[in-house]
Amino acid sequence: MASSSLQLLLPPVVLLFLLIAPAADSLTCSSQKLTNNALYTTCLDLPALAASLHFSYDASNSSAAVAFVAAPSTGESGWVSWALNPTATGMLGSQALIAFRDAGAMTVKTYNVSSYASVEESPIAYETWDRTAEYNSADGTMRIYAKIKVSAADAAKLNQVWQVGSSVTNGVPDKHPMGQGNLQSKGTLDLVAGQSTSSGGGGSRTKKKNIHGILNAVSWGIMFPIGAMIARYVRTFPSADPAWFYLHVSCQFSAYVIGVAGWGTGMKLGSESKGIQYHGHRNIGIALFSLATVQIFALFLRPNKDHKYRFYWNFYHHGLGYTILVLGILNVFKGLHILQPDNKWKSAYIIFISALGGVAVLLELVTWIVVLKRRWSKPTKPYDGYNNGQERQQPLAI
């Protein structure tokens, strides 16, 4: 049994560990034909969102002609943005150019971004002119064209931020998705040497999030359900007694240890994230940690099998267990929604959890057949152990 539950566990664990591998961004500079292509001496493939920046820098008056290219996932109904940030490395404080279709025509507007929640058109700290935008239906990209003046002292070390969003409401770009690419789309830009780098923080934070996701998916999303199934179904077979008990306890205890590590990484990520809060995910995480801790301690308070309070203990232990099961799986999905890894990870988890559900339904049937047969074979002493969870001693009739 131990080896077969290990076999069940391994494929999803291996799958999840592959999450750490970075996704390759497609390179776009080489393939793009821009209006006025000749204007730009340099093109940089930016390290996230498959975006690129074409530019020429004019040292005589420290101004640059730029063309920013990126593709919103929703094509013409989305928006793209390119910004310089004179005060910080992220989105807050950035002086942004945002392009989208407004009243039928592509337009570029300027935004002094001072909130994570929404943006408001406003003047920006940089002088810009010749601002235009276009949508290229052939490749689904939007392009921002502009000229921008920067201070000569900063031209070699600017903080740039770029973004794509999927919708615009009443002429205001809506909040962008929170996928990995959307959170990594920042770095430094050297207009003089024609170079860009991605900022270090984004990558390591993404790695931390992936580790958090893996630990918790393995613990709450995979091991806890398997451990619960061991308790419910394996012990139907008297030959598995008391092995099922030790298997159940060791599975749930390892799940708890991994889960606590995952929970800790989650709390740390949450405390480091100043602007973005995922309240639902966080609260469910805290509830899970508390319930699981109570559940582990309940083991030491377990009354003897024949004790009159054992019925109530079982009732409480099972109730808590099912709550943890449901909340755990729910929070894995909430986490997947936040992390937005490639679709295949969500699909892999859905397939895994559905397969586990299918196995559970089958085993439930088998268990009922076994229990009913046992009842019929002992009419004078009806079996009462099933629903109140007492361990079975009688040999099986099948």
Ligand SMILES: *[C@@H]1O[C@H](CO)[C@@H](O)[C@H](O)[C@H]1NC(C)=O
């Ligand atoms: C900088 O020089 C370019 C090219 O000579 C010119 O087109 C642009 O208007 C100048 N910009 C400023 C702010 O003077």
Ligand SMILES: *[C@@H]1O[C@H](CO)[C@@H](O)[C@H](O)[C@H]1NC(C)=O
């Ligand atoms: C942008 O907004 C910040 C905060 O509201 C403000 O301090 C700053 O002066 C604004 N910058 C411009 C160019 O309007």
